[in-house]
Amino acid sequence: MDKIKMTTPLVEMDGDEMTRILWKMIKDELLLPFVDLNTEYYDLGLENRDKTNDQVTIDSAEATKKYGVAVKCATITPNAARVKEYNLKQMWKSPNGTIRAILDGTVFRAPIIVKGIEPYVKSWKKPITLARHAYGDIYKAVDMKVEGPGKCELVFTDAAGNETRELVHEFNGSGVAMGMHNTTKSIESFARCCFNYALDTKQDVWFATKDTISKKYDHYFKDVFQEIFDAEYKARFEELGITYFYTLIDDAVARVIKSEGGYIWACKNYDGDVMSDMVATAFGSLAMMTSVLVSPDGNYEYEAAHGTVQRHYYKYLEGEKTSTNSVATIFAWSGALRKRGELDGISELAGFADKLEKATIDTIESGIMTKDLALITSLENVTVADSEEFIKAIRKNLEALV
Ligand code: NAP
Numbered sequence: 556m557d558k559i560k561m562t563t564p565l566v567e568m569d570g571d572e573m574t575r576i577l578w579k580m581i582k583d584e585l586l587l588p589f590v591d592l593n594t595e596y597y598d599l600g601l602e603n604r605d606k607t608n609d610q611v612t613i614d615s616a617e618a619t620k621k622y623g624v625a626v627k628c629a630t631i632t633p634n635a636a637r638v639k640e641y642n643l644k645q646m647w648k649s650p651n652g653t654i655r656a657i658l659d660g661t662v663f664r665a666p667i668i669v670k671g672i673e674p675y676v677k678s679w680k681k682p683i684t685l686a687r688h689a690y691g692d693i694y695k696a697v698d699m700k701v702e703g704p705g706k707c708e709l710v711f712t713d714a715a716g717n718e719t720r721e722l723v724h725e726f727n728g729s730g731v732a733m734g735m736h737n738t739t740k741s742i743e744s745f746a747r748c749c750f751n752y753a754l755d756t757k758q759d760v761w762f763a764t765k766d767t768i769s770k771k772y773d774h775y776f777k778d779v780f781q782e783i784f785d786a787e788y789k790a791r792f793e794e795l796g797i798t799y800f801y802t803l804i805d806d807a808v809a810r811v812i813k814s815e816g817g818y819i820w821a822c823k824n825y826d827g828d829v830m831s832d833m834v835a836t837a838f839g840s841l842a843m844m845t846s847v848l849v850s851p852d853g854n855y856e857y858e859a860a861h862g863t864v865q866r867h868y869y870k871y872l873e874g875e876k877t878s879t880n881s882v883a884t885i886f887a888w889s890g891a892l893r894k895r896g897e898l899d900g901i902s903e904l905a906g907f908a909d910k911l912e913k914a915t916i917d918t919i920e921s922g923i924m925t926k927d928l929a930l931i932t933s934l935e936n937v938t939v940a941d942s943e944e945f946i947k948a949i950r951k952n953l954e955a956l957v
């Protein structure tokens with residue numbers, strides 16, 4: 556069999572611990588036998604980040620801007636314990652944070668649906684994709700403890716020195732106060748990322764805020780989305796038969812629970828933080844979530860939503876077998892290869908990504924799965940596979956498909 560050729564390199568960001576072990580297994584068993592892999596490799600493993608003073612992370616993000624598509628392995632975000640464990644020069648920042656700051660954009664997370672891993676919400680039949688705005692609001696706020704009676708005001712001073720004031724509260728006693736912000740640029744880019752992703756995946760967009768109470772702040776989000784939609788996206792949405800729908804956040808929550816899924820739920824930063832954990836858990840597992848960062852100028856970085864699975868790695872180092880779920884990492888690769896195939900007009904590559912995903916889902920639905928899934932499945936007589944056996948079982952199904 557001829558291997559599938561690639562034209563443009565895919566940016567490959569290797570990572571840490573158990574996911575780094577899975578990364579190599581996936582490449583050896585599921586990719587290299589079938590695809591003439593053309594990647595530009597960046598080793599984001601903690602040792603190399605330390606060695607390069609984290610320049611490798613910056614370089615990998617710049618390469619993503621150059622080529623448009625990246626696939627990333629989970630990486631350690633150092634804390635004090637890691638600084639000691641790896642004897643680091645300093646406590647390097649979160650690679651995801653560094654990459655997001657360079658690419659800008661919105662993170663989209665969606666569950667991978669398989670028979671036998673049923674959502675806790677019975678009506679959910681299709682994935683719900685959560686689009687979380689990743690800038691501002693309470694994550695960039697200043698807050699203050701008020702110790703006694705007094706006046707708290709919000710003061711804006713423009714470039715000419717003119718002041719605008721709003722009374723926050725006239726305190727009779729002690730209390731708390733907060734000032735937060737967002738920027739038009741960031742809200743606009745959030746809106747465009749959501750609408751572009753909807754066009755890409757042919758799904759409706761739902762957006763909700765608390766604009767009835769937050770008449771200026773949240774209302775501004777609502778207005779920005781509507782203006783951008785009407786001016787730039789309305790016609791293309793109509794062509795594809797998809798819709799943009801705005802409602803109040805309380806109403807959205809009720810509708811989401813009663814819906815059958817199959818849409819993008821755009822959330823402000825805090826709502827997205829909370830709701831993405833709820834949606835992931837209700838669908839079954841973090842190891843069964845896809846995650847992609849989409850930048851406003853159309854760059855894509857695919858990753859798994861979970862971490863480096865440190866506890867399993869230490870077992871692996873002691874020579875023990877682990878049963879680590881590789882599905883999210885496999886889907887990071889398939890997502891990136893499909894996007895590369897679409898951008899370069901290589902239908903075989905996009906087709907291979909579909910087959911790889913089908914082989915993975917078929918394996919689980921046939922009753923072969925890792926321990927985390929075996930614990931929650933409704934299937935009977937399942938075989939609990941170790942990390943390697945699971946990937947080899949997928950390989951067998953994949954060979955029958957290609
Ligand atoms: P984690 O790696 O997501 O793992 C937490 C626990 O969840 C595991 O111990 C395991 O439970 C279960 N789990 C997660 N993924 C699994 C999988 N694929 N298969 C089976 N079980 C899985 O989170 P963490 O242990 O808190 O973090 C470890 C490291 O990852 C940290 O250094 C952190 O900085 C990093 N991290 C990176 C990213 C990223 O790069 N995107 C995201 C989050 C965390 P059991 O132990 O019960 O089996």
Ligand code: MG
Nearest residue numbers: 827828829832
């Ligand atoms: Mg959270």
